[in-house]
Amino acid sequence: MNASENSLLKIYASTTDRIGFDLLYEHVVVAAKRQKIAGITVYRGIMGFGPSSKHIEQSRFWELTEKLPVVIEMIDKTELLENFYQFIKEDLEKVPKGCLVTMHPIDIKLQKSGILKNETK
Template sequence: MTRDSKYSRLKIKASTTDKIGTKPLYQHLVELAKKKGISGATVFRGIMGYGSSSAIHSSRFWELTEKLPVVIEFVDETEKLELFYSEIEEELQSMPKGCLVTIEPTEILLQKKGT
């Protein structure tokens, strides 16, 4: 990554219960992004939220299967993220439940490699 390149953040907002095949959507996408060489991915699990269905989902201790909001976030060069999205768009479109995908420009201030 260089400061001369244009970077973006790709966000996919979905649910912890969404799956691609037998895997959770978030796991499938993070593993695929790693294979495709996307620089970074993070999954955030929310405690409450609602989407286009307007049904509010929240954490309740008595529920065995929690349907909670999840945000899957990727950061890389804009061109790479646009290509990655074009490769996963059909899978996202074919999911039975809704999701929201956004992309926004971002600036990398520091990327320090770990050990």
Template sequence: MELPRDSYMMRIFTEERARGPHHRALFEDIVRKARDDGIAGASVLRGVMGFGSSSTIHNANILDLSSNLPLVIEIVDTEEKLRAFFHSIEDFNDIGLVTMEKVEVLHYG
């Protein structure tokens, strides 16, 4: 798929324990849906420390094997496709902050 030079990136901030509508991890449901919807690309990034609206700090402590670390799902495509994709997932539980920004694609593929 060819991406236009001026594309967009959506970021979805969530956490490891969040569950999607198919009883899998939320990030897995979102990435699978993005692929099925023909979105250009998606990646999941695991944070080593962070906090969100609850102000509870989550961190990668070696003694805490059941941690609930922050995740960022980055999805890239055109603005129109990303807005349509967001409307198709906005009812998923546990989606946190969602941002979108214009990005310049220097190389793809």
């Protein structure tokens, strides 16, 4: 596959960021599914900070609620990801604490689909 036709879109934010009443990362995942993005993964960091952080945030086992870094990552055709970004851009711009969005061209070496649970051989 050609590197220029596929990209990796990443959104860096916080686990506590919200869009309306929804958590930002949940909002993005649901929107990506509706827009038929090939796949998306959300990673929660154990430590980090950003421009709006007053101090370094880190995971502590004794805390019930944690404000931690989160990375939302999706891979698909560059055109589809660009369209998806334009679709959610206004929502992301409303996040009070801010976020960072990057897109990088990638070279997919293998894309193999698995068998769905309700499919038979």
